[in-house]
Amino acid sequence: MTTALITGSTAGIGAAFARRLAADGHDLVLVARDTKRLREQATELHDRHGIEAEVLTADLAADAGIEAVAARLGDRRRPVDLLVNNAGFGNKGRYLEVSLADELRMLKVHCEAVLRLTSAATEAMRDRGRGGVVNVASVAAFVPRGTYGASKAWVVQFTQGVARDLAGSGVRLMALCPGFVRTEFHERAGMGTDNIPGWMWLDADKVVASALHDLARGRTLSIPDPRYKALMGAAKLVPRGMLGGLSSRTGRKYGPQ
Template sequence: MATALITGASAGLGLEFAWQLATAHHDLVLVARDADRLERLARQVRAAAGVQVEVLPADLSDREQTERVAERLRDRETPVSLLVNNAGYAVDEAFVGGDVGKQEASLDVMVRAPMVLTHAALGQMTERERGAILNVSSVAALTTSGTYSAHKAWVRTFTEGLAADLRGTGVTATALCPGLVRTEFHDRAGIDFSNVPSVAWLDARSVVSTALADVRRGVVLSTPSLRYRAASGLLRALPRTAVRAIRGGAGGVAGRGASLVP
């Protein structure tokens, strides 16, 4: 039975990845900061899906804790076949005048950790000529919503370069680039999206099922829903001056360093 390791597994898209992979008969390694929440989830998944579930509490803004997860990914006795680099969050303050320590922590979680964990996983994956990396980026990678956009742009570009490097190895790399998804992401970031029309929102279940289907097909850039594929095409086609102007008109949300899309 294949094993998937999911970071940020206790909530949001990570939680949905855990359930969908478990019901598809994948054993799981669940990574997040909240050990109690992970243990509750593990008990529920074991009971409902009958799969093996490991719990690995770790704060990915801490290099030593990230290394513990990397060591699990290097394990050739019980290899991980799918790595889902999902952990991430928006910093709820502006970069200018804000706490640079908070910005460094978010960089560690969304940039350094995926790089370190991907490198750790690829050793055994390329050796076995089997495996997949799924990195959660965002449509925000194409916008200018502060450091969050910058982090997600790195994830997107990193994944594209990785996919080229992995060609012919039997291992694939996919970047998931969703738009607004109904999870607790925005509440945690303190972002009010009550005025956003319902048509803009995606369902976590469909986002994850699309992502996993794209991983199976070896798709490099996975953007769930026609409307966000269209939006992504428009953002790529627009002059960057226009993209920056859109950011400036976002009601101050992006100005706080938060993102319009997870």
């Protein structure tokens, strides 16, 4: 039986990964900031699927939290076979409307934590000759939309670059880039969602199923829906300057309210 570690496991895409992997028979290491929710999640998954679910409370916006998770990933006695770097959040407001402290906190979680945890996991995985990492990014990585999009663009470039460097080692890496997913993400950021068309919403469980399918096929990038694949394909044909204008207007229409 293999073990998967999931950050941001108690809600949204992270919770969907936990449900699917537990149903498939994987033991879990569940990582989030809320100990109570983690314990409730671990108990539910254990009782429903008979798997072992370990709880690790950690805030990935703090060095101590990152170090605790990295130490667990590097524990050779209790190997982690799959890492899902899912923890993340959005800030409400345009650039300069968001405090610099909040922007730096986002970069800490989206970039520094992903770098350090991926490094801890893949070093151990490479030595064993097997393992996988899914770094959750966003379709926002492909359009110019402030710090959030920039941080997710970094996740995509970093993941695909490491995947090339570790090719042939038995370790697979993939960046997952969903669009709008029905989770707690927007509510936590204080963002309105009433203006987002129904067709743009994705189901978290279906996103995860598509992601795991793509990972098994050896893909380094997963855009888990034909609608968003088409949108991102069209975006490549639009001049960068025009894309920036369209992205800005779309953000005002469909973004934080």
